[in-house]
Amino acid sequence: MDDARQILPLTFSARPVQEVARDLLGRYLVRELADGTSLIVRLVETEAYLGISDRASHAFDGHRTDRVQSLYLAAGHAYVYFVYGMHFCLNVVAGVTPEGGAVLLRAAEPVEGIEQMTVHRSLQRSAKPGDIAGGPAKLCAALQVDREFDGAQLDRAPLYLACGHPVADGEVARGRRIGVEYAGEAAGWPLRFALRGHQHVSRPRP
DNA sequence: CGGAAGATCCACT
DNA sequence: GTGGATCTTCCGA
Numbered sequence: 001m002d003d004a005r006q007i008l009p010l011t012f013s014a015r016p017v018q019e020v021a022r023d024l025l026g027r028y029l030v031r032e033l034a035d036g037t038s039l040i041v042r043l044v045e046t047e048a049y050l051g052i053s054d055r056a057s058h059a060f061d062g063h064r065t066d067r068v069q070s071l072y073l074a075a076g077h078a079y080v081y082f083v084y085g086m087h088f089c090l091n092v093v094a095g096v097t098p099e100g101g102a103v104l105l106r107a108a109e110p111v112e113g114i115e116q117m118t119v120h121r122s123l124q125r126s127a128k129p130g131d132i133a134g135g136p137a138k139l140c141a142a143l144q145v146d147r148e149f150d151g152a153q154l155d156r157a158p159l160y161l162a163c164g165h166p167v168a169d170g171e172v173a174r175g176r177r178i179g180v181e182y183a184g185e186a187a188g189w190p191l192r193f194a195l196r197g198h199q200h201v202s203r204p205r206p
Numbered sequence: 207c208g209g210a211a212g213a214t215c216c217a218c219t
Numbered sequence: 220g221t222g223g224a225t226c227t228t229c230c231g232a
Binding site for chain 1: 229
């Protein structure tokens with residue numbers, strides 16, 4: 001049963017971005033802290049950003065600045081960016097070729113190390129579902145992921161993707177992406193994927 | 207070199 | 220439902 005902790009190879013992400021976003025649902029994200037503690041979460045919500053051809057993507061039209069460099073690394077690398085003066089968001093670079101495609105990890109369900117994550121999020125023990133990692137910035141805070149991980153490879157400690165438990169199509173809900181209203185037509189593309197009705201998915205539920 | 211906006215979250219009404 | 224917190228990054232002048 002510990003197959004669930006098998007590391008996913010970088011090639012997992014070397015497929016069309018939407019496919020990767022869909023397939024990441026149910027997978028594990030593992031963070032090993034310096035003191036040896038393992039934090040594990042199960043991904044329940046993702047968003048695909050297609051890159052050059054996607055107005056909502058930070059790589060739209062080949063946009064390439066220092067901040068965005070890691071979006072053009074090979075599939076399976078991390079792209080971590082800072083938003084709103086106080087939050088970090090974690091993406092998995094994805095796609096068959098480097099075109100700036102990536103999957104934003106939006107929400108997850110704590111599996112192991114809940115106590116520690118609760119501390120990282122400055123919550124009381126009575127955290128409700130979604131409080132710990134029910135949002136992209138919450139997820140980063142819970143796992144202590146920041147710009148240090150920008151450009152890191154997600155197939156090795158201290159931060160990696162693991163097999164977890166793939167989900168059936170019937171469990172997957174799709175919808176438009178969050179917070180990209182400025183992106184014109186691309187704003188309506190159904191590139192948000194989530195586990196249907198799952199308590200840890202952020203709002204609004206797709 | 208200044209200003210504005212941002213793939214967010216939370217507290218408050 | 221709304222606005223404030225907070226600061227990096229980038230673009231235009």
